[in-house]
Amino acid sequence: MALRVADVLRESACEHASVEVGRRGCSRRNVPGEAAGGCAFDGAQIVLLPVGDAAHLVHGPIACAGNSWNNRGTRSSGPALYRRGLTTDLTEQEIIMGGEGKLREAIRETVRRLSPAAVFVYATCVTALTGEDLDQVCRDAQATLALPVIPVHAAGFLGKKNLGNRLAGQALLEHVIGTGEPPDSTPLDINLIAEYNIAGELWHVLPLLDELGVRVLSRVSGDARYRELTFAHRARLNLVVCGRALLNLARGMEERWGVPYLEGSFYGLRELDATLKALAERLGGAPLRARAQALVRREEAAAGLALAPYRRVLAGRRAVLYTGGVKSWAMVSALQDLGLELTAVGTNKSSRHDVERIRRLVGKDECLLEDSGAGALLAAARRTGADILIAGGRNQYTALKGRLPFLDVNQERQEAYAGYAGLIRLAERLTLALENPVWGQVGREEPWPA
Amino acid sequence: MARVEYHRKALSVDPLKTSPALGGALAFLGLDRCIPLLHGSVGCANFAKVLLTRHFREPIPLASTALTDLGACMGGGETALEALRRVAAKGPAVIGLLSTALTETKGDDLAATVREFRAAFPEQAALPVIAAATPDFAGSLQEGYAAAVEAILREAARPGERKSALVNVLAGPAFTPADVDEVRAMVEAFGLTPLVVPDLSRSLDGHLDCEPAPWSTGGTPWEDLADAGRAGATLVLGPSLETAAAHLSAACGVPYQVFPRLSGLGAVDEFLGHLAALSGRRVPDGLRRERRRLLDGMLDAHFFLGGRRAAVALEADQLVGVASLLTELGMRVAGVAATAGPGLDQVSVDRIRVGDLADLEELAAEADVLIAGSQAADLAERLGKPLLRWGFPVLDRLGAARRLNVGYAGTLDLLFEAANALAQRPVEPAAYRSPLRPQPEEVTA
Numbered sequence: 001m002a003l004r005v006a007d008v009l010r011e012s013a014c015e016h017a018s019v020e021v022g023r024r025g026c027s028r029r030n031v032p033g034e035a036a037g038g039c040a041f042d043g044a045q046i047v048l049l050p051v052g053d054a055a056h057l058v059h060g061p062i063a064c065a066g067n068s069w070n071n072r073g074t075r076s077s078g079p080a081l082y083r084r085g086l087t088t089d090l091t092e093q094e095i096i097m098g099g100e101g102k103l104r105e106a107i108r109e110t111v112r113r114l115s116p117a118a119v120f121v122y123a124t125c126v127t128a129l130t131g132e133d134l135d136q137v138c139r140d141a142q143a144t145l146a147l148p149v150i151p152v153h154a155a156g157f158l159g160k161k162n163l164g165n166r167l168a169g170q171a172l173l174e175h176v177i178g179t180g181e182p183p184d185s186t187p188l189d190i191n192l193i194a195e196y197n198i199a200g201e202l203w204h205v206l207p208l209l210d211e212l213g214v215r216v217l218s219r220v221s222g223d224a225r226y227r228e229l230t231f232a233h234r235a236r237l238n239l240v241v242c243g244r245a246l247l248n249l250a251r252g253m254e255e256r257w258g259v260p261y262l263e264g265s266f267y268g269l270r271e272l273d274a275t276l277k278a279l280a281e282r283l284g285g286a287p288l289r290a291r292a293q294a295l296v297r298r299e300e301a302a303a304g305l306a307l308a309p310y311r312r313v314l315a316g317r318r319a320v321l322y323t324g325g326v327k328s329w330a331m332v333s334a335l336q337d338l339g340l341e342l343t344a345v346g347t348n349k350s351s352r353h354d355v356e357r358i359r360r361l362v363g364k365d366e367c368l369l370e371d372s373g374a375g376a377l378l379a380a381a382r383r384t385g386a387d388i389l390i391a392g393g394r395n396q397y398t399a400l401k402g403r404l405p406f407l408d409v410n411q412e413r414q415e416a417y418a419g420y421a422g423l424i425r426l427a428e429r430l431t432l433a434l435e436n437p438v439w440g441q442v443g444r445e446e447p448w449p450a
Numbered sequence: 451m452a453r454v455e456y457h458r459k460a461l462s463v464d465p466l467k468t469s470p471a472l473g474g475a476l477a478f479l480g481l482d483r484c485i486p487l488l489h490g491s492v493g494c495a496n497f498a499k500v501l502l503t504r505h506f507r508e509p510i511p512l513a514s515t516a517l518t519d520l521g522a523c524m525g526g527g528e529t530a531l532e533a534l535r536r537v538a539a540k541g542p543a544v545i546g547l548l549s550t551a552l553t554e555t556k557g558d559d560l561a562a563t564v565r566e567f568r569a570a571f572p573e574q575a576a577l578p579v580i581a582a583a584t585p586d587f588a589g590s591l592q593e594g595y596a597a598a599v600e601a602i603l604r605e606a607a608r609p610g611e612r613k614s615a616l617v618n619v620l621a622g623p624a625f626t627p628a629d630v631d632e633v634r635a636m637v638e639a640f641g642l643t644p645l646v647v648p649d650l651s652r653s654l655d656g657h658l659d660c661e662p663a664p665w666s667t668g669g670t671p672w673e674d675l676a677d678a679g680r681a682g683a684t685l686v687l688g689p690s691l692e693t694a695a696a697h698l699s700a701a702c703g704v705p706y707q708v709f710p711r712l713s714g715l716g717a718v719d720e721f722l723g724h725l726a727a728l729s730g731r732r733v734p735d736g737l738r739r740e741r742r743r744l745l746d747g748m749l750d751a752h753f754f755l756g757g758r759r760a761a762v763a764l765e766a767d768q769l770v771g772v773a774s775l776l777t778e779l780g781m782r783v784a785g786v787a788a789t790a791g792p793g794l795d796q797v798s799v800d801r802i803r804v805g806d807l808a809d810l811e812e813l814a815a816e817a818d819v820l821i822a823g824s825q826a827a828d829l830a831e832r833l834g835k836p837l838l839r840w841g842f843p844v845l846d847r848l849g850a851a852r853r854l855n856v857g858y859a860g861t862l863d864l865l866f867e868a869a870n871a872l873a874q875r876p877v878e879p880a881a882y883r884s885p886l887r888p889q890p891e892e893v894t895a
Binding site for chain 2: 005031033034036037038039040041042060066067069070071083084085086088089090091103104108113126129157159374378394395397401
């Protein structure tokens, strides 16, 4: 197997690879009975599913695909094959006798029905345990069907979502990137890494880059088409967006093809400012940086006007935040830009580097919440007098049971919060959540005698 | 009766099935202060939790043993034991321990795990831990649900002196919290005392408590369940729970009657007749009045429904109910069931098939309306047909727990909803202009 989990765990660009930290940090294992959050398979799908013209075939019994298909907030401007659930749906007999034959047939059938540009084939716990030879089946299918068939070895039990993100990045490095050539090249070609176009966020960002003349060669992987991934190695720079889960991909591309990388974020004024300027500087030196500066100044002025009424409501309001590794610190920064005070931040899903960053942003250790179960979040909200819980949908109803306003910022959400337009939308949604008249009514006691 | 078609397929496209472990967890959530614990990888529990949360719009207590690759290879017993210890420490009244494909494939023995737990933690001797086998590779939601209900009854029910006014109500997976409420009201209207297993109407009915809790906040209390063995009768709601009732009958001598569905005039009539016989009381006037309302509504609705075609994709139990009801109103139904559940071959439909939403697409060519969960929304849009969001999961509409499908009133709601969907899709032909006649604009000019 070309792909070694241990190597991915020991990501060398990540400072937590040091011996004393061991597996803690970037890929902590789950505690039995206390676990929250998704598995490695889930994580791999977060990275790869947005590739809209590829088919995503899950090799395993029903739960992995049956309980999860079509549950992503990612958007496509064209084909959206990730909205289809494809699985070999292994039965007991097939697990006993081996499911490779069925997988071969399923790949053929997938190609016949959906004419995808490529097929990603996902291993699951059961097929990993029984030792199905995914690599061989994919190699054979690729040869016979004359289209890329990529094995993704991210069985759920290997670890958390974060590890699955990395394993998907590894699959891209091993099987996809570097297998094609772009039609042309410009000195301002970049790739966006770990931007998944949730609710169309990418479309808030691309116009900004266009204005600077920066061309996004490959989107990894929000609104991506398979072919553009194959020539990602020809970009001049990788921009790793929000969080370090896919840093292994950026580092791998630097090693193999000499593509340097930059980390940045499009959430909030400070990050937009820093990211756009840094990007411009790296690509086009002082002249492009000056243009970025002008762009930022103009956009900030416009956003400032639009944000003014919301800021009056949001200033000084207290929030508890819990979001995934992909954007934990970035969201902290955006919320602070709107005038909110973060009283607690869940860090369970963040890598250690991201936790450091959160610590610097919020300025005090006691705000960091290691236990990020729904109950713990609510308790923290009460303890710290928070006005709102900002988290993923799984925690939404716990917040409402606690009569606490809530805003969904995870990948199932329907709202795009990146870029200047996104920040205005975020402010609007926060204001609506906090100001809804329902909060005046849910606390009232029964008006008649018991 | 149509023959149930089953095509062996290598590729399932847009699955209709969800996992049996999810169904098992759902059943356990109908016990009071219960925490279901899935023995598997974290993803097994997480996907199920997300789906249940989004469907019911409720926090779903669902724990995972968080089995890792190492645990899976070296034996997951200790992991399960550690998880049980931690979940028990939270203080639930019951733990529902469910297996997954992963742990069944490696061959973990849940019963042995429970025994080890008993030996290692005598201080938790009073805490019931109910194990049910729910591997993904066999069945869907309803099979796991049935396995959990059977495990609950095996563990809890005790034979003893008969309490003839007590009636076990085994509420199948097709019964929503609102349905369970309605059934309870019907049983109580005859002076009988229902023991509902499991009782989602007290846990997942969407109620606001004083405090959020890490377990199911309502449902059948564990201590009440021993009496299931002493009840006068068992009412089995949905074909899939017959096995559980048969066990109870064999172990404790409680006679049972299966009601495949409680929607439709005849089905409700029969149910009330059975209750009248059990209780020796007449059917109350209130129900008689509801029956007349249903009759009237059926007359109104039949104009909309008669001759129209529905393509229905649901879990088997629910398909039995919906397809039977619609055919009673003159609709023609093609059905796709998630699994080959019992009772499917008794439904009078044009075609019936075990499959996925791709099968629904094949059977839907002539349909006027689709009936399925919200996962069929894209399909309905592709086909340009209205979709009635029934079944599981429904992620993009509110009120999953409030949907009332049973009794005279619930039947009427279902019929009106279907009729209204069809009313928006008139059958008139598209406008036609005769080329032989002058066009209107020429006339007006």
